[in-house]
Amino acid sequence: xxxxxxxxxxxxxxxxxHEYQHDASSESYxxxxxxxxxxxxxxxxxxLVVSLDSKELVVGIVPVNAKLCMKLIAKAVGAKKANMxxxxxxxxxxxxxxxxxxxLGQKKRLKTVIxxxxxxxxxxxxSAGRRGLEIEISPDDLAKLTSARFFELTQ
Numbered sequence: 001x002x003x004x005x006x007x008x009x010x011x012x013x014x015x016x017x018h019e020y021q022h023d024a025s026s027e028s029y030x031x032x033x034x035x036x037x038x039x040x041x042x043x044x045x046x047x048l049v050v051s052l053d054s055k056e057l058v059v060g061i062v063p064v065n066a067k068l069c070m071k072l073i074a075k076a077v078g079a080k081k082a083n084m085x086x087x088x089x090x091x092x093x094x095x096x097x098x099x100x101x102x103x104l105g106q107k108k109r110l111k112t113v114i115x116x117x118x119x120x121x122x123x124x125x126x127s128a129g130r131r132g133l134e135i136e137i138s139p140d141d142l143a144k145l146t147s148a149r150f151f152e153l154t155q
Contacts (some may be wrong), residue, residue: 002129003095003105013141018125022099022132029099030064033125033134041065044125044134045118047101049090049110052079057093059112059146061103061126066115066154076113076151100130103146112148114139119150 008015020036022029030046033039044064049057050073060073074082087098095107103112103126118124118139126142128135143150 002102002133004102004127004129004135005105007105007145008135008137008141011145013137013145015141016136017128018134018136020132020134028064029127029131033127034064037125037134039125042117043121043123045115047103047127049085049094049101050082051085051089052077053081054079057085057089057108057110058082059103059106059110059148060115060153061112061118061142061148062115062153063117066117068153069155072151072153072155073113076149076153077111096127096129097131100127100133102127102129102135103142103148104135105129109147112146113151113153114143114146114148115153116150117154118142 026032034041034044048060070082093108125134
């Protein structure tokens with residue numbers, strides 16, 4: 001069990017856990033999950049942590065086949081600028097290693113924004129807290145558990 005799975009269970013949220021054999025040479029953790037689980041990439045979402053000009057860390061959740069737009073995530077949280085956070089900062093604040101960062105069960109709860117495209121899906125897949133482990137959950141339940149808002153985050 002990971003903190004992410006425990007968080008979903010504790011909240012009694014409907015979810016399914018999917019596991020696959022992670023290949024260490026894979027260049028894209030999210031696309032690897034999509035491919036190995038046989039799921040359309042627009043249903044698999046990656047959890048990205050960005051640093052704002054205020055030095056605050058924020059989570060952006062976007063489809064694995066899309067690119068997070070820094071201007072849009074900054075706008076979503078009322079900041080001027082956003083950049084990808086340093087890996088050491090991400091690990092320290094979330095408690096997860098890169099490629100296994102889950103929006104659920106983070107050590108320090110970060111402000112979270114989910115790409116609006118998630119609302120077109122009945123369920124989406126996000127990391128369950130380690131490489132090779134995904135949790136399937138409804139976008140609304142994910143938003144509820146993370147106190148997230150939906151916003152257009154990709155172009």
